[in-house]
Amino acid sequence: MSSARVRPQLRGDIALCVSFFYMEEEWELYYWPRLPGRGEFVRLVFEEAGVKFKDMRDTVDAGGISSLVLQGELGGFPVLAPPVIKKGNFQMCQTPAICRYLGKEFGLYPENPVDEAHADQVNLTIHDYIAEGRLAFHGMNHTASYYTQMEETKPYIERFVKDRLPRFLKHFETTLVANNAGKGFLFGDRLTYVDLALLHVLRATEAQFPEAWQGADYIPALKAFKERMSARPRLAAYFNSKRCLPFEGNSMM
Ligand SMILES: N[C@@H](CCC(=O)N[C@@H](CS)C(=O)NCC(=O)O)C(=O)O
Incomplete structure (x- = not known):
């Protein structure tokens, strides 16, 4: 050959x-x-x-x-x-x-070491918030269904809504406003994974506690942020798709 x-x-x-x-x-x-x-x-x-x-x-x-x-x-x-x-x-x-x-x-990451460190801080605080919220609904048994502990967990949930939810939301508001007067992202001029995490917990808060969300007049920048972020083309397409499931309605999840 x-x-x-x-x-x-x-x-x-x-x-x-x-x-x-x-x-x-x-x-x-x-x-x-x-x-x-x-x-x-x-x-x-x-x-x-x-x-x-x-x-x-x-x-x-x-x-x-x-x-x-x-x-x-x-x-x-x-x-x-x-x-x-x-x-x-x-x-x-x-x-x-x-x-x-x-x-x-994926390039959704802060541009400098200071923002990187602060991003770690805020990311972990966001996860403290969601974990505390979830725990309030599972006060008797962390791994059992909420529906097996609905009565017992009422005081935990009430305390979360009264004390912890506003404390965290006010902190997120202050953190957002600290950069570009709250009109853009959390860090610099770049969207990072932490903006997405914040968006998720804001959506979860609104879905789980609509009254508390409505009454939260102390977080104007966060509310505007949530609308702005939700309107981003890829996110809006996702939220309007069947892939995006409704919140379960029993623990911010
Ligand atoms: N800190 C972990 C918590 C993970 C976690 O608790 N996952 C839940 C679902 S959201 C689970 O199924 N846990 C089962 C287990 O811990 O055995 C994380 O943020 O990923």
């Missing part, structure tokens, strides 16, 4: 090998089906970045998520609880750390 006849086939094989080698694995998100929950923090990062991902809730039911994540059947680096992101051999859990990691990967 002449070399002239071999070369094109060889070139094709090499191209195939190269493209196989560089073939990007798709991101996967493992979270409980039927509720936005903490998975929503992660979805907003993918959606705003315009990065395709496989939401495993479309193919794996709650039992499957339990086996894969809680029982460790995913294998690989140990993860404790959903949400979990996975791409090829890489996987991780812990929502604030996931969003920070993806934010950095």
Whole structure:
């Protein structure tokens, strides 16, 4: 066989090998089906970045998520609880750390070390807020359904709405206003993963506590921020899509 006849086939094989080698694995998100929950923090990062991902809730039911994540059947680096992101051999859990990691990967990340440190601070405070809110609805048993502890948790929920919710919201308002008079993003002139996390907890607060939200006249900048962010083309398209599930209505999730 002449070399002239071999070369094109060889070139094709090499191209195939190269493209196989560089073939990007798709991101996967493992979270409980039927509720936005903490998975929503992660979805907003993918959606705003315009990065395709496989939401495993479309193919794996709650039992499957339990086996894969809680029982460790995913294998690989140990993860404790959903949400979990996975791409090829890489996987991780812990929502604030996931969003920070993806934010950095997708360019939704602060521009300088000071903003980076403050972004860590605010990201973790946002997750304190959502965790306290969720805990109020699960005061008797952290892992049992809210519907098994509705009576007992009433005082916890009332205290959260009266004391903790305004305390956190006022702090987020002050933090937003500290940059560009609250008219843009949390840090500099760039949208980061923390803006998306803030948007999510504001939406969750409004959905869970509509009266408290309505009456919160002390957070004008946050309310405007929520409207502005929700109107961003990719986010608006997501919020109007069937992919965006309604809040469960029983714990800011
Ligand atoms: N700090 C973790 C909390 C994770 C967590 O509590 N996940 C819930 C769903 S939102 C869960 O299913 N937990 C099961 C468990 O902890 O066993 C995070 O932010 O990701």
